[in-house]
Amino acid sequence: xxxxxxxxxxxxxxxPEAILKAKKRVRLSFRQIRTENIFNKTLLIMGxxxxxxxxxxxxxxxxxxxPSIKALGLKYLWGRTWNPVEDVYGAWPFLLGTLLTSFLxxxxxxxxxxxxxxxxxxxxxxxWIPNFLKxxxxxxxxxxxxxxxxxxxxxxxxxxxxxxxxLGVSPLGVGIFSSSLILAIMIxxxxxxxxxxxxxxxxxxxxxxxxxxxxxxxxxxxxxxxPYTKSGLFAGILLSLGxxxxxxxxxxxxxxxxxxxxxxxxxxxNTMASVIANEFTEADKPVYLSALIELGLVLxxxxxxxxxxxxxxxxxxxxx
Amino acid sequence: MLNIKYSLFTxxxxxxxxxxxxxxxxxxxxxxxxxxxxxxSDDNTLIGAGSSFDNPLFSKQFSEYNKANGLKxxxxxxxxxAGIAQLTAKTVDFGASDAPMNGKQDSAVSGPVVxxxxxxxxxxxxxxxxxxxDTLQFTPAVLADIFLGKITKWNDPKIAAVNxxxxxxxxxxxxxxRSDGSGTTNIFTTYLAKVSEDxxxxxxKGSSINWPVGLGGKGSEGVGGLVKQTxxxxxxxxxxxxxxxxxxxxxxxxxxxxxISPSIPAVSAAANIQIPADTKVSLTNTxxxxxxPISGFSWVLLYKEQKYGDRxxxxxxxxxKLISWMIHDGQQYSSALTYAPLSAAAVSAGDAVLxxxxxxxxxILQ
Amino acid sequence: MQAKSVKxxxxxxYGFQLLTYLLAFAIVVPLLAILFYIVRAGITRIxxxxxxxxPKPVGESGGGIANAILGSIIIIAVASIIAIPIGIMAGxxxxxxxxxRLAYWVRLSTDILQGVPSIVIGIIAYFWLVKPLRGFSAxxxxxxxxxxxxxxxxxxxxxxxxxxxDTLKEAALALGMPFHRVIFxxxxxxxxxxxxxxxxxxxxxxxxxxAPLLFTAFGNPYLSVNIAKPMQSLPLLIFNYATSPYTDxxxxxxxxxxxxxxxxxxxxxxxxxxxxxxxxxx
Numbered sequence: 001x002x003x004x005x006x007x008x009x010x011x012x013x014x015x016p017e018a019i020l021k022a023k024k025r026v027r028l029s030f031r032q033i034r035t036e037n038i039f040n041k042t043l044l045i046m047g048x049x050x051x052x053x054x055x056x057x058x059x060x061x062x063x064x065x066x067p068s069i070k071a072l073g074l075k076y077l078w079g080r081t082w083n084p085v086e087d088v089y090g091a092w093p094f095l096l097g098t099l100l101t102s103f104l105x106x107x108x109x110x111x112x113x114x115x116x117x118x119x120x121x122x123x124x125x126x127x128w129i130p131n132f133l134k135x136x137x138x139x140x141x142x143x144x145x146x147x148x149x150x151x152x153x154x155x156x157x158x159x160x161x162x163x164x165x166x167l168g169v170s171p172l173g174v175g176i177f178s179s180s181l182i183l184a185i186m187i188x189x190x191x192x193x194x195x196x197x198x199x200x201x202x203x204x205x206x207x208x209x210x211x212x213x214x215x216x217x218x219x220x221x222x223x224x225x226x227p228y229t230k231s232g233l234f235a236g237i238l239l240s241l242g243x244x245x246x247x248x249x250x251x252x253x254x255x256x257x258x259x260x261x262x263x264x265x266x267x268x269x270n271t272m273a274s275v276i277a278n279e280f281t282e283a284d285k286p287v288y289l290s291a292l293i294e295l296g297l298v299l300x301x302x303x304x305x306x307x308x309x310x311x312x313x314x315x316x317x318x319x320x
Numbered sequence: 321m322l323n324i325k326y327s328l329f330t331x332x333x334x335x336x337x338x339x340x341x342x343x344x345x346x347x348x349x350x351x352x353x354x355x356x357x358x359x360x361s362d363d364n365t366l367i368g369a370g371s372s373f374d375n376p377l378f379s380k381q382f383s384e385y386n387k388a389n390g391l392k393x394x395x396x397x398x399x400x401x402a403g404i405a406q407l408t409a410k411t412v413d414f415g416a417s418d419a420p421m422n423g424k425q426d427s428a429v430s431g432p433v434v435x436x437x438x439x440x441x442x443x444x445x446x447x448x449x450x451x452x453x454d455t456l457q458f459t460p461a462v463l464a465d466i467f468l469g470k471i472t473k474w475n476d477p478k479i480a481a482v483n484x485x486x487x488x489x490x491x492x493x494x495x496x497x498r499s500d501g502s503g504t505t506n507i508f509t510t511y512l513a514k515v516s517e518d519x520x521x522x523x524x525k526g527s528s529i530n531w532p533v534g535l536g537g538k539g540s541e542g543v544g545g546l547v548k549q550t551x552x553x554x555x556x557x558x559x560x561x562x563x564x565x566x567x568x569x570x571x572x573x574x575x576x577x578x579x580i581s582p583s584i585p586a587v588s589a590a591a592n593i594q595i596p597a598d599t600k601v602s603l604t605n606t607x608x609x610x611x612x613p614i615s616g617f618s619w620v621l622l623y624k625e626q627k628y629g630d631r632x633x634x635x636x637x638x639x640x641k642l643i644s645w646m647i648h649d650g651q652q653y654s655s656a657l658t659y660a661p662l663s664a665a666a667v668s669a670g671d672a673v674l675x676x677x678x679x680x681x682x683x684i685l686q
Numbered sequence: 687m688q689a690k691s692v693k694x695x696x697x698x699x700y701g702f703q704l705l706t707y708l709l710a711f712a713i714v715v716p717l718l719a720i721l722f723y724i725v726r727a728g729i730t731r732i733x734x735x736x737x738x739x740x741p742k743p744v745g746e747s748g749g750g751i752a753n754a755i756l757g758s759i760i761i762i763a764v765a766s767i768i769a770i771p772i773g774i775m776a777g778x779x780x781x782x783x784x785x786x787r788l789a790y791w792v793r794l795s796t797d798i799l800q801g802v803p804s805i806v807i808g809i810i811a812y813f814w815l816v817k818p819l820r821g822f823s824a825x826x827x828x829x830x831x832x833x834x835x836x837x838x839x840x841x842x843x844x845x846x847x848x849x850x851x852d853t854l855k856e857a858a859l860a861l862g863m864p865f866h867r868v869i870f871x872x873x874x875x876x877x878x879x880x881x882x883x884x885x886x887x888x889x890x891x892x893x894x895x896x897a898p899l900l901f902t903a904f905g906n907p908y909l910s911v912n913i914a915k916p917m918q919s920l921p922l923l924i925f926n927y928a929t930s931p932y933t934d935x936x937x938x939x940x941x942x943x944x945x946x947x948x949x950x951x952x953x954x955x956x957x958x959x960x961x962x963x964x965x966x967x968x
Contacts (some may be wrong), residue, residue: 002715019756023932032864035864035866036864036865036866039865039866039869040865042775043775043776043778043779043782044777044779044788046771046772046775047775047776047779047780047783047788047789047792048788048792049772049776049836050776050792050795050799050836050837051791051792051795052794052838053795053799053833053836054795054798054799055795056810056814057799057802057806057807057810060809060810060813060814061806061809061810064809064813065508072887081530081531082530083524084501084528085527085528086526088532104779111709112709112710112712114708115705115708115709115710116709116710116713118706118710119706119707119710120710123703123706123707133710133711133714135958136714136717137713138954138958139717139900139951139954140716140717142890142948142950142951142954143717143720143894144599144893144894144896144921144947144950145895145896145897146894146921146924146925146928146943146946147720147724147894147924147943147946147947148720149866149925149928149949150924150928150939150940150943151719151720151724152722153549153928153929154723154727156718157549157725158549161550161551163361163757170492170494170795171492171494171550171551171552171828172494172550173534173549173550174546175535180519185716185717192713195823196728197629201752216695216698216699217699217703218695218698218699218701218702218703219695219699221702222928228560242801243704245803246737246801246802246803246804246806247803248803248804248805248896249896249897249921249925253925253929256535256536257499257535257536257537257538257542258531258534258535258536259499259530259536260414260531260532267645267815268534268535268536270536273803273805273897276809277805277897277900278500278536278538279499279501280406280497280808280809280812280900280901281398281399281406281499281900281901282398282399282401282402282403282500282501282528283405284404284405284408284425284428284501285424286428287427292339293809295351296805296806296809299803300802300803300806303801303802303803304801304802304933306801306893307797307798307800307801308797308798311797315551345894365908365910367821367822367915367916375744376743376744379743379744379907380743380744380746382743383742383743393774394903394904394905394907394908394909394915395907395917396904396916409817409820410820411816411817411820411822486840514962537929538929539929539930541926541929541930541931541932542929542930543931544930544931545931547931548931549931561931564744564932565931565933602728629820679918
């Protein structure tokens with residue numbers, strides 16, 4: 001029985017060489033434990049990096065917005081005039097522009113997204129047709145935003161211009177309507193793919209029971225699938241909305257860049273993201289820059305909240 | 321293992337760490353001092369930003385200077401406002417602006433900034449009317465009314481009155497203006513404020529104003545793009561952009577009553593005036609009988625004392641040499657691009673200012 | 687209440703089916719329109735000259751986009767070097783300590799980070815890097831892009847590793863392997879294609895990003911490999927040239943758009959080939 005406290009292992013042979021060997025083994029295993037500790041700590045730190053990043057972003061945004069929050073107060077958010085030269089700042093034109101483009105885009109895209117979701121989730125779940133459609137949807141999500149903007153300028157804007165000519169509205173081409181159209185195309189994949197996975201989660205016994213009672217396909221969809229996946233579809237729509245709110249490049253190229261409050265959906269406007277992109281590098285006064293950052297802060301908070309609600313709904317749905 | 325105390329501690333630590341990270345970054349903005357390794361370390365590239373008005377000329381000049389000298393100049397056409405802002409933040413070596421720095425901008429910089437006139441150009445009123453073959457002309461009043469949104473159709477009687485014999489279409493007028501802080505806007509609106517009481521009262525002048533109507537484009541490039549692609553559009557852009565893109569531009573009635581087309585002689589006539597010592601002068605609404613009324617200088621801006629951050633004497637010398645070349649030999653490229661070469665008075669004024677640029681108190685140019 | 691006839695109900699059902707088919711396949715129309723237009727407009731511009739030259743001065747024709755291509759490659763490479771190690775390790779952490787309180791916050795932060803608009807990340811990178819270092823640089827752009835890559839890499843690593851059977855890890859541990867050896871020599875190699883596809887997806891995502899580079903990388907008309915200085919990139923070039931009136935610039939922008947599109951599509955197809963094995967929900 002070993003009595004020396006620095007040799008925790010039971011020493012089988014008590015010759016000096018054997019004791020040395022045992023000590024070496026112990027030291028090695030101590031070293032191993034230390035390496036393990038370092039490794040685990042490194043993993044932990046890398047995980048913490050994510051938290052630090054998010055906190056850092058939030059704190060930076062708040063700190064840099066403080067000058068404008070102090071100088072302008074909450075009135076800034078519904079101020080109607082944006083005139084940096086006169087030091088008059090009001091965010092309402094951009095809030096309105098963001099809301100208009102995002103919700104219009106959502107209204108346009110939701111029928112298509114739901115159609116894709118139902119098609120892939122219910123009508124054709126496997127086969128080459130759904131594969132083709134699935135790839136198409138993913139491709140839509142993959143195309144970079146600046147290319148959407150460029151194509152929009154070259155193709156969509158002239159079409160909208162002709163439409164505006166027929167409608168008797170000033171034929172600008174660019175404006176809230178054009179950017180809503182481009183946004184609508186861009187956000188289709190988000191609600192579509194989430195909706196599809198929600199629809200495939202519907203337990204088949206529910207559907208079979210409905211069919212057994214003599215329901216048609218449409219009635220099964222309407223009375224069983226859609227109510228069941230209501231919250232999932234809603235979450236998908238929220239995700240699309242979150243994406244639309246933060247979209248910058250395609251919108252900036254097609255929205256007409258006017259800081260006045262848009263008078264109709266064919267008028268030019270600006271969103272929070274596009275005004276930051278346009279005016280950030282030239283904000284030469286602290287309050288000006290800070291007012292723009294405050295817009296960034298609002299954008300950050302709103303998209304975070306929407307994404308969180310969406311994710312929460314999905315989690316609750318998939319865990320029920 | 322994670323009990324409440326541990327998670328609270330971790331949370332507090334994270335918050336402090338993030339705040340520290342953030343304040344280290346943010347501290348560089350408030351203090352004029354210069355923290356860690358500056359990106360202005362020595363190498364063969366100078367960085368400039370600002371006026372899109374100058375961009376066609378600069379682009380050619382820097383390309384030629386690079387061929388002769390090997391020095392590279394990375395100039396980004398982001399608008400005069402951004403040029404001044406970035407110079408103030410010391411992220412660029414020099415800025416370029418067609419609007420001289422005003423009082424507020426002067427107080428925001430950490431040291432005096434000198435203005436060196438680098439060229440004179442015309443703000444052309446370009447329009448997109450493919451069916452109209454004659455060149456249109458405008459009086460100041462008509463021009464102001466168009467940009468105020470009071471005249472909305474091309475065949476408005478007011479426009480027809482000054483364009484006798486021209487068949488004007490019934491197209492709607494689409495105004496294009498700058499969405500970014502622009503010296504070109506400053507020149508144009510200074511002119512409009514001088515000639516239209518209405519404009520002066522309702523809109524005023526400046527690099528970035530509250531436009532009553534119209535679409536915004538970024539840079540003269542953006543406005544040019546809008547005008548070129550939108551039938552019925554009218555916008556104000558530097559002359560070079562209109563010429564390089566074969567866009568028609570209007571004749572404007574000047575103070576003497578003559579309808580002048582923007583051109584090199586017309587701009588030179590307008591620029592033929594007394595230049596003050598700080599070279600900040602406006603050329604709009606010129607008295608010259610054959611001068612183009614919407615002309616303006618454009619300036620290169622740099623700090624008078626070049627030793628800031630870790631700028632080396634070598635870098636400062638390269639910058640001053642570059643600017644000196646631009647106002648002397650560089651002027652040979654102006655005419656081809658329809659910029660007016662600087663008058664002798666402007667060049668000597670610029671030289672005088674350049675001689676006051678110092679490094680560590682010692683003038684750089686001998 | 688009179689029951690509706692079967693014919694009517696069936697008719698409604700088929701009608702709805704038709705509507706769904708129409709709407710679903712309608713989305714292919716704008717996609718094809720975009721793809722065809724870009725290919726047609728861009729394919730004539732791409733030649734060797736286009737790929738290896740830098741832009742000419744404003745108004746002169748000719749010139750190419752070599753500086754943008756090289757710049758994009760460098761910025762993305764640096765962003766990947768920053769993001770991949772951190773992302774994989776954070777993903778490993780989450781898959782190992784899935785249930786702990788701290789892991790909950792890490793996962794939450796990752797989700798939040800994924801939803802942050804790219805323009806906000808550009809603002810952040812400006813204040814964290816451009817301001818203190820007193821200058822625009824490719825590095826600040828890379829950091830901004832790395833922040834955007836992280837959530838995707840973390841998520842895909844975590845999901846991939848979660849799909850691996852626990853028995854794999856337990857067997858290795860039972861043999862006496864130290865934990866870090868287990869991770870690097872057993873778990874990661876087995877899950878490699880899943881992790882790799884997450885990395886490629888994140889690269890595909892940031893290749894087309896412009897907003898974070900607007901006030902960080904700034905742009906550069908010359909070829910440059912210095913990451914401490916401004917650099918040009920494909921999306922920046924497209925954005926600047928697309929809104930200009932110069933036909934030459936518009937042509938360059940079309941060619942650049944085609945190259946960018948191919949690059950992104952290529953990465954996505956690669957990712958798809960890799961995930962076929964994993965069926966990972968990314």
